[in-house]
Amino acid sequence: MSNLLVAENIVKNYGDYTALNNVTIEVPEASIFGLLGPNGAGKTSLIRIINQIIMPDSGSVILDGKPLVPDDIKHIGYMPEERGLYKGMKVGEQALYLAQLKGMTRYDAKKKLSFWFDKLEIRDWWGKKVQELSKGMAQKVQFIVTVLHQPKLLIFDEPFSGFDPINANLIKDEILKLRDDGATVIFSTHRMESVEELCEYIALFDKSYNILDGKLSDIKREFKTNTFEIEMYDIKNKFLLNELSENFDILSSSAGPRDNEASLQVKIKGAKDSNDLIQYLAMHGSIAKYSEMIPDANEIFIKAIEKNAVNE
Amino acid sequence: MNKLNLIIKREFFAKVRNRTFLVMTILSPLLVVGLGALVGYLSKVNQDSIKIIGYLDDSKLLLEKDFENSKTIEYQDLSNVDIVIAKSQVEHGDFYGFLYVPKKDSISDIATNIEFYSKEPPSLQVISEVERMVEHRLNHILLEKKGIDANALDEAKINPNIKILSFSGEKSSKLIRGVKIGIGLSAGYLIMMFIIIYGAMVMRSVIEEKTSRIIEVIISSVKPFQLMMGKIVGTALAGLLQFSIWGVILLILSIIATTMFGADVAPMGAGNLPINQVDVLDTVVKSEMQIIIEELLRLPILPIFLAFTVYFLGGYLLYSALYAAIGAAVDNETDTQQFMLPVIIPLILGVYIGFASVVNEPHGSIATIFSMIPFTSPIVMMMRLPFGVPWWQIALSLVLLLATFVWMVWLAAKIYRIGILMYGKKPTYRDIYKWLKY
Known part of the structure; x- marks a missing residue:
């Protein structure tokens, strides 16, 4: 699969402060790419560089195989973290204005706005002033103006902040639909639960460096600890645990409600692998649950940052 | 270019549709004329009581x-x-x-x-x-x-009345000098006021975009420079519209006023003189008034009006760029105080120089120099204009004004570009100096 966006060796300094230190990311086409990292890691700086709001000190940004040019803004839709609308301006008028700034004609903008306002059931708000809307309502309008011009690349910075759970789900579904229609989505956040659900690819930023990137499933495999969660019943061997501990690490164990039941956390060590473990267990009882403990994004996030801090 | 037009249009309508704009535009000429009429009426009433x-x-x-x-x-x-x-x-x-x-x-x-x-x-x-x-x-x-x-x-006893003539043979009047001073001073003063009013408008509009957090959405579509220029030009157009509305209203009102009260004007001027001298002076006063009116009509009114517009625009553009930079640097209006002083001082200086120097010597060296310095020239030159200024001086001061405006916009755009994305910290002069070098 080809990359829609490549940012190569980006460096950005603000005076003495380095925001991005030789950062490279590759965003595959029609994917959802998570840009993760704690506050101040450099996510917003990179996003602003892609949006040509600021210029990098060095490095290049390639969009769709060509270096980024000012005219490319019409191919990008950006919903910043710090977002808002003109409070005194009417919703419809404002959406039209922002759409035209993105290069749409008035006619085209009106047609598409009408579609989206119906879709998100906010047609009644067209003539209202923004200051009359709630924060969540204003966010819906903001979402529409971000995606209205059907950009190839969509960038959302903390998109779910300010939404109630119902509307957050609605927006999440819309983002997935846009991806299915061929749009590429960059999605910056420090909230990990949304990353698990949405992102195929991630890059983890910390203190101006890209410390980890790639396909989320690959990264998870890399971070796996070879630990398995096991629940058994009808255990025939009284010395199961003892025998098990000869070949495997037992991290925790507890007896079940009845004598011949147990739940365990077992880590594979040495030359043994998962198959050896499951074969052994199957010989001595019935397996109710057997699953590998895969780290979630949050654990990966914390581990990687701790590792980065140690390396410094 | 197309986007700049969009921004100008939005800024223009945002200003013009504002309720305070409507109220200001319609009420202030009525207020001026109304107050004038009230003062005239009261002084008449006062004189009538024996x-x-x-x-x-x-x-x-x-x-x-x-x-x-x-x-x-x-x-x-x-x-x-x-x-x-x-x-x-x-x-x-x-x-x-x-x-x-x-x-x-x-x-x-x-x-x-x-x-x-x-x-x-x-x-x-x-x-x-x-x-x-x-x-x-x-x-x-x-x-x-x-x-x-x-x-x-x-x-x-004889009452001499020296007629002042210019070498081209036109009759002049001693009073006309006062009239010219009045026209010059009020034009300069008005320019200062309008620069402050419309400059602050630009500043508030920049701050509004920052506090409502729409700024990042906009500058992902247009360059900060375009946004700043669009704002400045849009506000200028709103200002010019306001001027022309005032012009039309004042014209209509003054026509109404002169047709209604016109007959009363002449005796009011002579009312202060003792009764036995009124008859003697009446003819003198009348001919003096006629000379003033003739002289006023001979004043280059159209060029003065044109110059007023040009100098207002030049001065406004120069200062509004500064105002925009200040608006971008701060988060709210209270934080603007520390940066306002360097903006206000040259404006006030211009007015003071007008009152202190132009009045006595419209073509003296102080007046001439300050009518060249771009930060004071819109005010001081307007004050000098009724006395006749060589065209090359006007041209030079306009060129300087324009050049400084371009330089100032370039400088302000650098501050603006950085400032609009800065939140939280109240910047110091040092911070702003650093932004210039980014």
Whole structure:
């Protein structure tokens, strides 16, 4: 699969402060790419560089195989973290204005706005002033103006902040639909639960460096600890645990409600692998649950940052 | 270009549709004219009321004909009563004041011992009229004593009125200089006010975009420079619209006013003069008024109006770029205070120089220099213009103004570009200097 966006060796300094230190990311086409990292890691700086709001000190940004040019803004839709609308301006008028700034004609903008306002059931708000809307309502309008011009690349910075759970789900579904229609989505956040659900690819930023990137499933495999969660019943061997501990690490164990039941956390060590473990267990009882403990994004996030801090 | 137009249009309509803009535009000319009419009406009412002054002349020097009633003063003889009674009569009666001329040995003693009693401090106009009357009579008496025919002297008095002419042969008037000063000063002052009003408008609009957090959405579509310029130009257009509306309203109102009150204007000017001189001066005043009007019509009104527009635009553009940079640097209006001083000072300096220097010497070196410096030239040059300024000076000052504007926009854009993305910290002058180098 080809990359829609490549940012190569980006460096950005603000005076003495380095925001991005030789950062490279590759965003595959029609994917959802998570840009993760704690506050101040450099996510917003990179996003602003892609949006040509600021210029990098060095490095290049390639969009769709060509270096980024000012005219490319019409191919990008950006919903910043710090977002808002003109409070005194009417919703419809404002959406039209922002759409035209993105290069749409008035006619085209009106047609598409009408579609989206119906879709998100906010047609009644067209003539209202923004200051009359709630924060969540204003966010819906903001979402529409971000995606209205059907950009190839969509960038959302903390998109779910300010939404109630119902509307957050609605927006999440819309983002997935846009991806299915061929749009590429960059999605910056420090909230990990949304990353698990949405992102195929991630890059983890910390203190101006890209410390980890790639396909989320690959990264998870890399971070796996070879630990398995096991629940058994009808255990025939009284010395199961003892025998098990000869070949495997037992991290925790507890007896079940009845004598011949147990739940365990077992880590594979040495030359043994998962198959050896499951074969052994199957010989001595019935397996109710057997699953590998895969780290979630949050654990990966914390581990990687701790590792980065140690390396410094 | 297309996007710039969009921004200009939005900024223009955002200003024009604002309720305060409508109120300001329609109400202020009405207020100006209304206040003018009120002042005129009140001063007329004030003059119409006749003040009764009782008098007691112990010296018996003043004659009956001296106490001739004028338009505003009516004298009442209280000589048939004692001074104490006369005073209490005046105090409790419907009198404005009481004049007492004592009996003394010499005229000069009398002159310094005349007393005027009144319930409230008397108006200067009344006192000087009474003084003039007394002075006239006492002078006569002194002259007669020295054997000079005072009446003959009165007849021999002449009131010279030097006509001022320019070398091209046009008649001029002494008063016209005052009129020119008035026009120049008010034009300069107005420019200062409009620069501050519209500059602050630009600043507020920048701050609004920052506080509403729409700024990042916008600058992901357009360059910060385009946004800043669009804002400045859009606000300027709103200002020009306001000017033209005011122009039309004032024109209509002044036509109405002159047709309604026009007849009253001439006598009001002569109202302050003593009654016996009004007839003599009336013709002089009238011809003077005619000269002023002729002179006013000869003033290059259209060029002055044009220059006003051009200098307003130039000055506004220069300062609004500064205002935009300040707006971008701060988060809210209270934080602007520390940066406002360097903006306001040159403007105020311009007005002061106008009052102190241009009034006395419109083409002196101070006035000339400050009408070249771009930060003061819109104000000072406007003040000099009615006195006639060589075209090359105007051209030079405009070129300098324009060049500084371009430089200032370039500088302001750098501050603006960084400032609009900065939140939280209140910047110092040092921070802003650093932004210039990013």
